[in-house]
Ligand SMILES: Nc1ncnc2c1ncn2[C@@H]1O[C@H](COP(=O)(O)OP(=O)(O)OP(=O)(O)O)[C@@H](O)[C@H]1O
């Protein structure tokens with residue numbers, strides 16, 4: 147079983163590279179699905195498929211060649227299948243606030259529903275061994291970052307919030323229903339959330355197991371794209387996902403000597419060198435700018451040849467772990483690779499058995515094992531690219547930070 151995510155800034159070539167990788171895997175005899183949340187349905191465009199084929203398929207996998215399926219999710223379809231009671235509650239909540247029904251239904255498509263639906267598929271495909279390889283063409287960065295935070299946020303939500311909410315609704319519900327017009331969620335809602343969670347259980351372990359899941363970041367040799375790639379890199383590390391390759395796309399080929407492109411080539415070379423420094427030791431695979439846009443099976447195969455040469459695309463190209471918890475001299479230390487950050491950018495809070503790491507607007511809850519949670523002091527240091535969090539025993543004198 148192998149899952150590979152392809153992520154990066156808008157327009158860098160994610161869909162093309164994901165499709166090329168899928169084709170290579172399928173040709174190696176692995177049954178492969180390429181999944182996408184993209185509402186623009188570029189996956190079907192890139193395979194030059196008739197739109198109507200996919201519309202008829204209503205978000206289910208569609209076979210495009212031997213061993214290869216593509217799946218473009220259909221939000222409405224997913225809501226009907228997965229979100230019934232939760233969706234009903236939320237839209238009733240919104241319509242009692244005075245919105246008309248249609249608008250309330252629209253708004254009840256919560257941010258994250260599509261992503262959670264995708265996680266449900268991944269979990270089921272892995273549990274039922276439906277495919278050998280799952281390839282995920284992520285949405286442009288902003289959205290895909292929300293996606294990676296979902297499994298850990300859900301775990302936290304269920305453990306910390308959900309049980310409390312359910313208890314409150316149970317005791318306060320009958321009274322509140324008489325006093326307020328706002329509907330209090332009933333058992334249907336809570337059962338549905340619980341069932342959903344049950345079906346998601348384990349997906350976080352799958353996504354953070356580097357033996358199974360790795361992330362490949364697509365980038366271009368340009369200032370703004372590279373900056374964004376560094377940011378994404380750090381966030382994937384924060385959520386404990388393992389990045390095993392960077393794909394540097396759209397490099398001007400060496401034989402272009404036209405004066406018009408001279409400065410372009412020069413600046414591209416500089417950014418490529420910078421990228422090597424930033425991302426080392428993770429390998430960077432280079433891809434030239436093609437003569438034409440990349441469309442159809444044959445041109446995707448050419449792309450796969452450029453990216454992987456003779457290499458097996460399912461290999462893990464880099465094996466470093468993004469974070470680990472170790473015990474040394476009686477002290478626990480959580481070591482997390484967070485390159486491109488200074489200590490000042492990180493905010494830490496420990497609340498009983500959880501550690502909250504905040505970087506900018508991103509927040510990661512790390513549930514701590516019992517022995518670690520019992521420690522009285524938490525201290526952070528930055529060691530090179532690694533954030534080290536020291537959990538002290540009973541040495542009260544340590545600085546909090
Ligand atoms: N190396 C390349 N040479 C020439 N054209 C390319 C190359 N890589 C990608 N393209 C073209 O650039 C366009 C955008 O590529 P693609 O759709 O793969 O990007 P994306 O990152 O998935 O975009 P989005 O963020 O919109 O989903 C496509 O028309 C594709 O054919």
Ligand SMILES: [Mg+2]
Pocket residue numbers: 160161162184188283
């Ligand atoms: Mg795309």
